[in-house]
Amino acid sequence: MxxxxxxxxxxxxxxxxxxxxxxxxxxxxxxxxxxxxxxxxxxxxxxxxxxxxxxxxxxxxxxxxxxxxxxxxxxxxxxxxxxxxAGRRQAKEWDVPNVEPPEPTRLGEVVWLEPIPDALLEGVIDAPLGPEARYEQRESISLAFVTALQILPPRQLAVLILRDVLGFHANEVADMLDSSVESVKGALKRARAGLQHRRPTSDDREQSPASDLLSEDAIVAAFVRAWECADVDALVALLTDDVFISMPPMPFEYQGRDVVARFCIGILRAGRRFDLVPTRANGQPAFGAYLRGPNGISHGTGLYVLTLTGDRICAMTRFENSVLPSFGLPRSLPIR
The missing domain is CATH 1.10.1740.10 (RNA polymerase sigma factor, region 2, helix turn helix motif)
Structure with missing residues (x-):
């Protein structure tokens, strides 16, 4: 029609x-x-x-x-x-039983962050960009980028997304926001500066994906083996020197291989064994984590999203088990 x-x-x-x-x-x-x-x-x-x-x-x-x-x-x-x-989701206390966390490197601000399933990104992250776009669509949906966006003031955030991510012209954005072109240009300049401040060189490196799909598959397979076998040495060998872990809505953040290793030791050497179920979030490899119980059932404890660079893992974000249904993952599984 x-x-x-x-x-x-x-x-x-x-x-x-x-x-x-x-x-x-x-x-x-x-x-x-x-x-x-x-x-x-x-x-x-x-x-x-x-x-x-x-x-x-x-x-x-x-x-x-x-x-x-x-x-x-x-x-x-x-x-x-x-x-x-809207009141933002509040930070939560540490709630992993029988595990004492290391002292965090810092406390994160964006405790309301949640992942988005790759199934909802089909046809979007590969869509043609507008003429003013500055970011690749895959980068602009990564967890690091979305996290950095949340720190910007609301109007700056809107202008940057509309101009630099979606590629709308300044006059179009001004009309959308009932503003002037000059105001849009000023907000964009401040937003770019704020985003750069929040995404220093090391974070820019985190955006570099594994060199090819085969490399990603190999890194992911090695991670699964190490995590399910509680092989901390093998796991640590996969990490970059400045690897970063966050876990919204808990504000704890850890940066650096040594402290991340201590964190993983606490999780994996407390008699806890996991099954990992693969999925994808934000254009990145992800896993539903299921803790093996004494009754033959593994219970979902959360979702891990990995950020890769070259042949290493440079970031890992852990989300609560409440996000599992959005990824089509069950709350529990029979132990394999």
């Missing part, structure tokens, strides 16, 4: 026509909300609110901007409202 006919039907209240018009943009809008908010669950709520607002306001869509731009305007402003009004 011609787009004009669909538009007319949607304006008259035809829900199926509205769904057909917006379907090509739904996945990328969902990912946009995630970049803006850093929390998968918060992003899902705002994404659904965006679709509802677009549906309710579609009769007023005059077509002066493209449908895609109009939808991004709604989504961005809903995300900004959420950033301003």
């Amino acid at each position: 011609a787009t004009g006919d669909l538009m007319a039907r949607a304006r008259s209240g035809d829900g199926e026509a509205f769904r057909e018009l917006t379907e090509p943009y739904r996945r990328e809008l969902q990912v946009h909300c995630y970049r803006m908010l850093g929390s998968f669950q918060d992003a899902e709520d705002v994404f659904q609110n965006t679709l509802l607002a677009a549906w309710q306001g579609f009769a007023g869509f005059e077509g002066r901007a493209s449908l895609r731009t109009w939808l991004y305007r709604i989504a961005t402003n809903r995300c900004l409202n959420a950033r301003r009004s």
Whole structure:
């Protein structure tokens, strides 16, 4: 059916026509909300609110901007409202039984961070970029990048994503934010400086992936063997000197091979044995971690996401078991 006919039907209240018009943009809008908010669950709520607002306001869509731009305007402003009004998830105390953690290197700020399943990134991270984009789509969904974004003030965050990640022109962004082009340019300059401050050279290195898929498979297989066998020496051999571990919503962060090794020893040498189930998050290898119990059942304890560089692991992020269902992973498994 011609787009004009669909538009007319949607304006008259035809829900199926509205769904057909917006379907090509739904996945990328969902990912946009995630970049803006850093929390998968918060992003899902705002994404659904965006679709509802677009549906309710579609009769007023005059077509002066493209449908895609109009939808991004709604989504961005809903995300900004959420950033301003919602109380962020609070930091949690250490809750791993029978394990005493080492003294953390520091306490993280972005305790609300959650991973996004790669299944929702299909068709998004390989989509064509706008002419103003500065970041590769795969980099712009990595955990390190999304974490750094969360520290920016809300409007700076919105401008940087719209301009440098999605490639919208400055005048388009100004219209989306009811602002001026000069204000957008100023916010972008400050956002770039703030992002660079939060992502020093070592973090830039963390963005470098394994050299090829074969290398990634080999690193991942070695990690699984070491973790499931509680082979700390083999595990430590896979880590870079400045390897980094974080575990939102617990604020504990560890940097450096020695302290990370002590952390892993505490986890793996406390009589705890795990089964790892592979998945992918944020364009990175990930694993559901299942603690073997005495009754023949392994219980899900969390999700680990790895960041690779060359032939080593340079970062590992551990999330709570509440994220497992989003990845199609069960809460428990029979012991293999």
